[in-house]
Amino acid sequence: MKFLKLLTHRAAFVALLLLLQLTILFAIILRFQEYFVYFYILNIIISVVIVLNIINNRSNPAYKIAWLIPIMLLPIFGTVTYLIFGRLTIQRSLQHKMEDIQKKEAHALACTIPDLKIKTTNGDALAQSTYLTTYGIVPPFKDTKGTYLSLGEDVFEAMKREMEKAEHYIFMEYFIIEEGEMWDSLLEIMVRKAKEGVDVRLIYDDMGCIFTLPQNYDKKLEAMGIKCSIFNPFVPVLSSVFNNRNHRKITVIDGKVAFTGGNNLADEYINAYEKHGHWKDTGIMLEGQTAWGFTLMFLSLWDLQRNEERDYCEYYPKEGYEALPAIKGYFQPYTDMPFDDETMGENVYLNLIGRAKDSIYITTPYLVIDNLLMEALCNAAKSGIDVRIQTPHIPDKWYVHAVTRSNYGQLIEAGVRIFEYTPGFIHSKTFVVDGLFATVGTINLDYRSLFLHLECGVWMYQTEVIPVMLADFRKTEALCQEINLKTAQEVGWFRNLGRAVLRVFAPLM
Secondary structure (H helix, E strand, O other): OHHHHHHOOHHHHHHHHHHHHHHHHHHHHHHHHHHHHHHHHHHHHHHHHHHHHHHHOOOOHHHHHHHHHHHHHOHHHHHHHHHHHOOOOOOHHHHHHHHHHHHHHHHHHHHHOOOOOOOOOOHHHHHHHHHHHHHHOOOOEOOEEEEEEOOHHHHHHHHHHHHOOOOOEEEEEEOOEOOOHHHHHHHHHHHHHHHOOOEEEEEEEOOOOOOOOOOOHHHHHHHOOOEEEEEOOOOOOOOHHHHOOEOOOEEEEOOOEEEEEOOOEOHHHHOOOOOOOEEEOOEEEEEEOHHHHHHHHHHHHHHHHHOOOOOHHHHOOOOOOOOOOOOOOEEEEEEEOOOOOOOHHHHHHHHHHHOOOOEEEEEOOOEOOOHHHHHHHHHHHHOOOEEEEEEEOOOOOHHHHHHHHHOHHHHHHHOOEEEEEOOEEEOOOEEEEOOOEEEEEOOOEOHHHHHHOEEEEEEEEOOOHHHHHHHHHHHHHOOEEEEOHHHHHOOOHHHHHHHHHHHHOHHHO
16 A cells, blocks of 8 residues: 555656656667767767866865766766756856845845944954855844754744744745644644734745655645745756755744754654654754844745745834843854855854864764865864764664765774764754854755755854753763774775765765
8 A cells, every 4th residue: 555655656756757758868869879989979079078067167076076987987878967967057047036135135134133243352253254244144143042942842842832922924944844743733823823814934845845745735735824835846857956955944933033953844853753763853943133034034035936026124023122132142044055156054164163272063964074074174183172073873864874984984083073872863953163153053964965955054152052052962972872993994895885885976865
């Protein structure tokens, strides 16, 4: 019964059509082999042009290598596959539209909370914040109360409580949604609030939900009074655009409260059922000015998809944030998009690592990193900085976990300490540096998050959240198993070979 259901699923239909297109395409190529000499020469010329283009473009070197190998080993099939799936391009019309939307964001900030700048003598804080403001538009915010939520269950309860208070709007944006205890509870609140006149909107990623939501689920939600937009609908046409997914997790209520972090809206994230052992995830609730930054983040993507031309300033809380007392520290939201040449997510991490003086504490579900991050982490540890990374012990994807473990040896040799979360799967994405800086968000330490997906996070400096994050890291470490160099290196030759192959193609996973 389950097999029959899978066969009749939309994903199976789409996969079948894509396979059919590939078969026809390669059949045409094989047909041309009657003119093999001419065809082969033409293909070699095309391959050389593509190889030169790959070498000279601005994409990540590891991503380049992952494509250069199949193109050079199998010129015909490798070239065709790259032309379909490998090009990281953006239409000029979309680029212009994004530029217009960014101007609207900048205008909304100028007319609501003008001239926000970080005020400190700490040069490292100034440099990091200046980078985020210059290339991410959104400035640092004060007057924000941050609450660190150390488990998905805590995020769930806080979301329900705050959504019940909504008076004007609820904006939500998620990669995965699945019907069950978590989503059904939130949906009940959303439907009820929509009937009360609250503007309720949802963006979900089609690929992320292809196995978890029924087809045309957006129409079902629209019928309930919820405005719904599907990001990058998955259609059976061969294209590299399917590489770009919306991996962000955002909830904004009335522009006054915002949530982000690792949690999607499915039951494994709140341990309502056990999928990969105990699921350890984290999030952050932001009350105050910083919520406005996440509101603009949501509205810009909604505008990009739905072509709504309303002035974003209309969504600014009419009461403002005057009731909130001045709270210590700064919060700065940021987003990373695959439609430009700015790898903001990786640069935030590199900035944090490169400016550390005493400690770097990281949690990540995947440790599939490029040479820049590898060298940064190793150099920090070699310089005497206490670098610790927590990863899952029970994986959700065996092949990604294999690549994660293949990186342990080099890191441990340099002095980085690796801890695997033995109760199950750790899905949080956090950095805490020197007990002074931190970030919480959606960006995994893997190629898809760093270079291909829409992502988001919040950078923090001297906030009251940071000691809480640090305490949670140490508490979690007590539940972990530390991996020593001997354990990391004691792997059979066959497994080593498999990991070596997987590492080469890790940027394409």
